Amino acid sequence: MVTASAPGKVYLFGEHAVVYGEPAVPCAIGLRASVTAHEREGGLRIRADDLSLSGFTVEYDGDSNNRPDIDAPDSLVEAAMGYVDEAVAQVRDAADAPDAGFDITIESEIPLGAGLGSSAAVAAAAIEAGTRELGVELPSEEIAERAYQVENTVQNGQASRADTFCSTMGGAVRVEGEDCQPIDSPDLPFVIGYDGGAGDTGALVAGVRDLRDQYDFAADTVEAIGDVVRRGERALAAENVTEIGKLMDFNHGLLSALGVSSRTLDSMVWAARNADGLGAKLTGAGGGGCIVALDETPETLTALEYTPGCEEAFRAELDTDGVRVETE
Numbered sequence: 001m002v003t004a005s006a007p008g009k010v011y012l013f014g015e016h017a018v019v020y021g022e023p024a025v026p027c028a029i030g031l032r033a034s035v036t037a038h039e040r041e042g043g044l045r046i047r048a049d050d051l052s053l054s055g056f057t058v059e060y061d062g063d064s065n066n067r068p069d070i071d072a073p074d075s076l077v078e079a080a081m082g083y084v085d086e087a088v089a090q091v092r093d094a095a096d097a098p099d100a101g102f103d104i105t106i107e108s109e110i111p112l113g114a115g116l117g118s119s120a121a122v123a124a125a126a127i128e129a130g131t132r133e134l135g136v137e138l139p140s141e142e143i144a145e146r147a148y149q150v151e152n153t154v155q156n157g158q159a160s161r162a163d164t165f166c167s168t169m170g171g172a173v174r175v176e177g178e179d180c181q182p183i184d185s186p187d188l189p190f191v192i193g194y195d196g197g198a199g200d201t202g203a204l205v206a207g208v209r210d211l212r213d214q215y216d217f218a219a220d221t222v223e224a225i226g227d228v229v230r231r232g233e234r235a236l237a238a239e240n241v242t243e244i245g246k247l248m249d250f251n252h253g254l255l256s257a258l259g260v261s262s263r264t265l266d267s268m269v270w271a272a273r274n275a276d277g278l279g280a281k282l283t284g285a286g287g288g289g290c291i292v293a294l295d296e297t298p299e300t301l302t303a304l305e306y307t308p309g310c311e312e313a314f315r316a317e318l319d320t321d322g323v324r325v326e327t328e
């Protein structure tokens, strides 16, 4: 039995645009998903009590895909299970063990669908736990690549390597197309506001794609996000936190123009700005979920706590540990 964990992340800059080849800078944070894999005689049984489908246990064999007996629409169940299913497919492929069966247990501190990269963390941790359980040790680059394949399949061919590379490597990273690099970052005073909601990553990415196909100025907006990221990288290298904050504000405006913000995400961003934080933006796919702000003082945290629609506000720190084995 092997347990592995991987961190969630916030985007300092560049989500959505990264899907079209612009650079992005996500940063791993100290909230983790843990996956335990225990080999069994064929089939797959998944225990995922943190899933918003009120927690369920699923048991089915590889062929018949028996539907779990829970009171939720099929599409939701399939979407909820897609990442784990695909991660197990990657494990079987990597270990050359097409018939390997597993009991998988997932425990996670990362809210689902909220922009903190729960899917990437679950995928990376599941691949690490599953392959180790079969006695195979993958280099971290391969875990990242296989976790990306998981996201790409579930998001219907519309995913970047950013979330999965960040979750696998930890720390701050820069991703542009297939080029993925760890980068240096100062300790940034992240404050996260969470509205308790979720967005559907695949649907939000598809919405941006449609806008980009329809309007030249939407394509220009995606490129403008790339420009913000390039400036952001310079600010990061110079440890100029004030400039980083300003660029985060700009990045949020451009994401809003692309239709991926929401009323509560905007309210939380404005609460952070009014509290004189250094900058704030939505993080991840958007639609609902989390914003990330920068502030060393307690003001932004307090302001978010009093913002209608904000369910939870907390500080987060850059986590330099990527995917790791917890117990073996």
Ligand SMILES: Nc1ncnc2c1ncn2[C@@H]1O[C@H](COP(=O)(O)OP(=O)(O)OP(=O)(O)O)[C@@H](O)[C@H]1O
Binding pocket: 033, 048, 049, 050, 051, 079, 080, 081, 082, 083, 084, 106, 107, 108, 111, 112, 113, 114, 115, 116, 117, 118, 119, 120, 122, 163, 199, 200, 201, 202, 283, 284, 285, 286
């Ligand atoms: N604790 C968990 N147990 C089982 N599956 C999980 C868990 N956490 C996340 N997942 C999987 O990840 C999916 C959510 O991924 P999605 O990409 O929509 O959001 P996210 O990764 O949290 O946010 P973003 O991609 O915007 O950063 C869930 O539907 C589920 O399939």
Ligand SMILES: C[C@@](O)(CCO)CC(=O)[O-]
Binding pocket: 014, 015, 016, 017, 018, 019, 115, 117, 151, 158, 159, 160, 161, 162, 163, 201, 205, 283, 284, 285
């Ligand atoms: C919206 C997106 O850019 C980030 C989701 O966390 C999608 C992706 O990069 O795969």
Ligand SMILES: [Mg+2]
Binding pocket: 117, 118, 119, 120, 163, 201
């Ligand atoms: Mg995701």
